[in-house]
Each structure stands twice: as C-alpha cells, then as structure tokens.
Amino acid sequence: LEAVQTDSMPDDTFICVRVGDTQKLSRLASQRVYRFPQAGDRRYGKIEVFKRIGACSVGLDSETGSRDIRINTDGFGLLDMAVNVMGSEKAAASKVEPMDPEKKPGGKVKEAKEYLSKHRLEVRLSEAMQAVLRERPDDPETFLAQ
Numbered sequence: 001l002e003a004v005q006t007d008s009m010p011d012d013t014f015i016c017v018r019v020g021d022t023q024k025l026s027r028l029a030s031q032r033v034y035r036f037p038q039a040g041d042r043r044y045g046k047i048e049v050f051k052r053i054g055a056c057s058v059g060l061d062s063e064t065g066s067r068d069i070r071i072n073t074d075g076f077g078l079l080d081m082a083v084n085v086m087g088s089e090k091a092a093a094s095k096v097e098p099m100d101p102e103k104k105p106g107g108k109v110k111e112a113k114e115y116l117s118k119h120r121l122e123v124r125l126s127e128a129m130q131a132v133l134r135e136r137p138d139d140p141e142t143f144l145a146q
Contacts, residue, residue, distance in 0.1 A: 006030045012052035019045040057123040058083055 003015070006028055013028040019036040026032060028049070039045075054073035066084040073079050116122055128144055137143040 003028060003030055010051055014050045014052065016048040016050065017045060018048075054079060057127055058085070059117070059120070059123060060085055061117070 006013075009028055014025060015028045015032075016023060016025045017034050018024075019039050020042050022036050024034045024036075053076060054071040056069055056071045058069060059067075066082055069081050069083055071079040071081070132140050132143060135143065
C-alpha cells in the first residue's frame, strides 16, 4: 500500500485495511506492507481512514474489577466509560502455584506495589515517557514537570 499524499494528514491519522475477516490497523505512513491470508473468491477489500480524537491508558489487572475512565476527546467533550477487565479461563488455569510464605516478598514490596497501583503511577510514567519521545523537547526535565 502506498499513500501518495500523507503530508497534509494530521499526525494521529490511522488506516484500516480489511480483506475478508482479517483487519489490519496502523498509523498512516507513506508506504506500508500488509499481508493477508488468501482472499478466496473475494474481489474487494475495504480501506478506512480514522483520526484519533482521544486516548487513555487502562490497567489490565483483572483483579481490580470494573473502573471508570474519562477520555478527553478533541472537540467532542468528555467520554465517560466503565471498563471491566476479565481474565480468560486459559490465563486462570495457567496461574503459578502460590509461593511458600517464607519465600513471599516482604510487606514493603507489597505496599510499594499497592501505592503504584492506587496512584496509577506506572501508567502515568509510561504516558509521560511516550510524550517525551514523541515531542523530543530540548529540555525534557521541564517538559516532564509540566
């Protein structure tokens, strides 16, 4: 797939290419190769173009249960959603046996993990690092402090 005029498109533009039941989604680039299984008797595919209007990170800890999130959408206000993450049966079956009480991490480690989870620090730090790498400011420390 070769997009001839990508310069005029916003940075957060995505392209979706669908052939049969297989769908590929990626950021719009001037050239990108998509591989699909045999199309069979299908004679047409579908190409869709999307612009990101909002995004947020969501923790995938299934033990936390349902949580409310708020996404600020460009020009469309706030989108409030309830997200419920559930583990699959396969994941539940493959859980590791619990450790002996003598080998379990100390209470300090558990407290630290709970603190990180409570304040969503892992997610926030990840988002901040992604923003630094995307923007590449001259003074990243000041950028992060904002």
